[in-house]
Amino acid sequence: MTGRLGIAISGGSDSMALMHLMQEAFEGEPVELYAATVDHGLRPEAAAEAEWAGRAAAALGISHEVIRWEDGPGKGNLQGQARDARYHLLSGWARRNNISTLCVAHTADDQAETLLMRMARAAGVSGLSGMPPRRVHNGVTLLRPLLEVTRSELRQYLQERGIEWCEDPSNCDLRFERVRARRALEELAPLGLTPTVLSRVAGNMNKAREALDWYVFLAARDLAHVQAGAVVLCQRKFRTLPSETGYRLLVKAIQWVAGTPYPPRRVPMEIAVLAARGGGAATVSGCHLLTTSKQIWICREAKAVEGAISLPGQVWDSRWKVFGGDAKGCVVRALGRDGLRKCPDWRAAGIPGTVLEATPAVWQGAELAAAPTAGLANGWSAEPVANEEEFFASLLSH
Numbered sequence: 574m575t576g577r578l579g580i581a582i583s584g585g586s587d588s589m590a591l592m593h594l595m596q597e598a599f600e601g602e603p604v605e606l607y608a609a610t611v612d613h614g615l616r617p618e619a620a621a622e623a624e625w626a627g628r629a630a631a632a633l634g635i636s637h638e639v640i641r642w643e644d645g646p647g648k649g650n651l652q653g654q655a656r657d658a659r660y661h662l663l664s665g666w667a668r669r670n671n672i673s674t675l676c677v678a679h680t681a682d683d684q685a686e687t688l689l690m691r692m693a694r695a696a697g698v699s700g701l702s703g704m705p706p707r708r709v710h711n712g713v714t715l716l717r718p719l720l721e722v723t724r725s726e727l728r729q730y731l732q733e734r735g736i737e738w739c740e741d742p743s744n745c746d747l748r749f750e751r752v753r754a755r756r757a758l759e760e761l762a763p764l765g766l767t768p769t770v771l772s773r774v775a776g777n778m779n780k781a782r783e784a785l786d787w788y789v790f791l792a793a794r795d796l797a798h799v800q801a802g803a804v805v806l807c808q809r810k811f812r813t814l815p816s817e818t819g820y821r822l823l824v825k826a827i828q829w830v831a832g833t834p835y836p837p838r839r840v841p842m843e844i845a846v847l848a849a850r851g852g853g854a855a856t857v858s859g860c861h862l863l864t865t866s867k868q869i870w871i872c873r874e875a876k877a878v879e880g881a882i883s884l885p886g887q888v889w890d891s892r893w894k895v896f897g898g899d900a901k902g903c904v905v906r907a908l909g910r911d912g913l914r915k916c917p918d919w920r921a922a923g924i925p926g927t928v929l930e931a932t933p934a935v936w937q938g939a940e941l942a943a944a945p946t947a948g949l950a951n952g953w954s955a956e957p958v959a960n961e962e963e964f965f966a967s968l969l970s971h
């Protein structure tokens with residue numbers, strides 16, 4: 574069976590080299606290569622460069638598509654928006670073409686620049702792991718096979734074969750932090766801080782991160798469970814964890830409860846860790862952290878789910894399914910403080926009121942028809958879409 578591999582080519586030296594290297598590596602193998610270029614429409618020359626990249630692919634017999642960024646950019650960080658759009662468009666293209674793996678041409682130089690920029694933000698082990706060699710984006714596996722190869726090695730390879738590439742003028746624009754980092758690296762090279770060495774540091778950090786994730790997973794197995802869609806930790810055991818393990822466990826719990834791939838910012842997280850250790854409360858990333866005499870609960874923040882509304886049987890807040898009773902004229906909304914007051918038996922389950930307020934209830938206009946999590950089932954059930962095992966599994970994925 575023939576497999577398909579995608580290559581994201583900008584027309585720059587790195588991705589041109591990647592395309593040629595892959596063409597050489599898979600010559601005669603049952604692998605079909607597909608290339609794509611995103612035309613962001615941000616520079617007048619971009620369309621011509623994308624077409625040029627297409628001709629370069631065609632010359633190697635590789636099918637190529639130009640993908641235009643039709644609906645951007647909006648206000649704010651232009652580079653960030655262009656990058657997010659690029660990954661979104663490329664992964665969409667890959668999915669449409671049954672390409673499960675897409676290669677991008679980040680080099681050791683890119684990795685070193687990333688590391689330097691993250692150091693400037695006082696990054697920890699995860700940040701200093703740099704860009705991962707493999708990650709899944711939007712259901713497509715992104716591979717970075719050139720992370721240990723330098724840009725100058727790739728350019729030498731291209732020059733030796735007389736292969737041309739496009740120079741992107743923004744690579745010299747000192748308004749961009751990445752360009753300034755590149756300049757700084759030239760100064761640092763005499764100290765031995767070369768792209769190769771820094772990308773090796775990222776590799777070492779990546780191994781340390783994997784080890785930490787493993788200990789976080791073991792700790793969670795020992796002291797965490799999932800209840801009413803919230804992550805619940807044993808406070809006594811949590812206090813004995815090394816601070817980095819506890820910090821990472823809370824980050825992952827908050828990400829899981831909030832359903833976001835992005836970790837919360839450092840400062841609110843540090844406040845949350847202090848609250849968890851000291852028996853207090855905190856709000857971070859649309860989640861509420863509260864403590865009872867023996868437990869730490871991480872639940873959805875009531876305010877974050879105030880506007881969430883769905884029909885019975887549909888998924889509510891991307892997290893719950895409510896079903897069972899007579900659905901006529903009913904909608905699913907958060908139980909909220911008002912709803913909780915209408916549930917006389919809510920204390921029986923031993924779940925804090927703040928946690929229950931952010932769980933789903935069935936409403937008929939202003940009337941509470943059912944609140945299955947708060948002891949008022951009336952023939953209805955509420956089940957989280959993701960189970961506890963998925964929380965544990967999320968601790969090992971990044």
Ligand SMILES: Nc1ncnc2c1ncn2[C@@H]1O[C@H](COP(=O)(O)OP(=O)(O)OP(=O)(O)O)[C@@H](O)[C@H]1O
Pocket residue numbers: 580581582583587588609610611612613656659676677678679683687704
């Ligand atoms: N316009 C584009 N079309 C297709 N692929 C691109 C395009 N721009 C970049 N790429 C791919 O991404 C790789 C990295 O490029 P670049 O360093 O500009 O990316 P980035 O995505 O901004 O990096 P980062 O993720 O570090 O911000 C390129 O080598 C190429 O494989």
